[in-house]
Amino acid sequence: MSLSVRLLLALLLIGIALLGHWVQRDQLHDNYDNQISFVDVLYFTTITVTTVGYGDIVPVTEHARLFDTFVVTPIRLFVWLIFLGTAYDFVLKRVWERWKMRVIQQHLRNHVLIAGFGTSGTEAFRELVRRGARPGEIVVIDQRSAAIAAAEDLGATVLEDDATRNATLEAAQVARAKAIIVCAGRDDTSILIVLTARRLAPDVPISVVIRSEDNEPLAKQAGANTVINPASFAGLLLAGSTHGHHLADYMADLAATEGQVFLHERRVTSKEVGKPLAAIGTGLGLRIYRGERIVGFWEPEAGSLENGDLILEVVPSTPAS
Known part of the structure; x- marks a missing residue:
């Protein structure tokens, strides 16, 4: 044109x-x-x-x-x-x-790939930067010139192309990425991107935004590790607010880094093996992911941490002095 x-x-x-x-x-x-x-x-x-x-x-x-x-x-x-x-x-x-x-491709490694730079993609980018990621380590893929220009202005590494294509994801070094965020705006497009990315990067974690509840199982089957439905999450916050007006505020606080606390996931250290979840010194332990098993802090298995455990904890945004 x-x-x-x-x-x-x-x-x-x-x-x-x-x-x-x-x-x-x-x-x-x-x-x-x-x-x-x-x-x-x-x-x-x-x-x-x-x-x-x-x-x-x-x-x-x-x-x-x-x-x-x-x-x-x-x-x-x-x-x-x-x-x-x-x-x-x-x-x-x-x-x-x-x-x-x-x-850029020669040096791309352990980067975060964002497919789709609309409202969700932009907010994900900003939150990643707030969590310490360098803008240049985030690769944004979008077909819209305006979206690419906006991402470039924020300092992201950009690729104006179709993220559903193998060649595009290969150019973005998807197999060497640390994580993939898919928020294409349409469920069918997002699921196709997940399918393509999962085939090229079998071990890379993929998070996807799905707007229809019926499509959430399809996104899981396509290979997404995390499926987020904005409408459902908003409904949870709204429903929770009816049982206490501070619940929604605290949930939003946990999800972002700008509040007093935020959620953090990490592997158990060698010094923590054998200790109870309640004894970790970095934050407040909530869950243990042990293989396919999810262990809550109140369960007996939480009394002894094991090698390979993933800990989900609440940590303060500002370390205590």
Whole structure:
């Protein structure tokens, strides 16, 4: 579309010059045969707009020279600007972007990949940065130029392409990513991205936003580790607020890093093995993920931590002094 608009604009400008020369063709002189035909006018216009002319056809009246000075010369400048801008956008810029992406790809490792940079993707990006991630370590994939521009302004590494394609995810080094966040805006697109990503990166954790409850099992089957339904989560907060107006505030506090506390997941350390969950010193232990088993802090199994356990804890945003 952009190329078509530029081409039409260039033709329109050349057409204006051509019409002006044709109307005042009797004010031009052909040094070859002293006759001015339409072909001569077309030739003169093209040569004059693209160069300074060869001198074989020249304007001989003051009016014709003023027309070339104040109409054709600006047209020549605009046409050259269009050609140069097109060459930059469609040749030089793309070559530069490909080279830059190859350099970036060589160093992409343990990055977070965000497929879709709408409201959810933008908030996920901001929260990752608040949690300590460097913006350049977050790769944003989106087909919309405006979304890519917004992500680039925030410092993200960007890729304007279709995240459902193998080649796109491979270019983003999905297999070497630390995590994948999928929020494409449509459940079918998000599930297809999850399928593609899971095939290329069998071991990378994938989180996906699904808007329809019926599609949540499909997203799980596609390979998503975490499925988040914004409407369901909002409903939980709303329902919880009816049993105490502080419940929703605390839930939001846990989910973000801007409050007093936040949720943290980590592996048990060697020094903690054999100790009870309540004895960890980094925060308040809530759960243990032991293989396929989920152990709550009140259960007997929480009395002794084991190698390989994952601990879910609440930690203060600001360490105690």
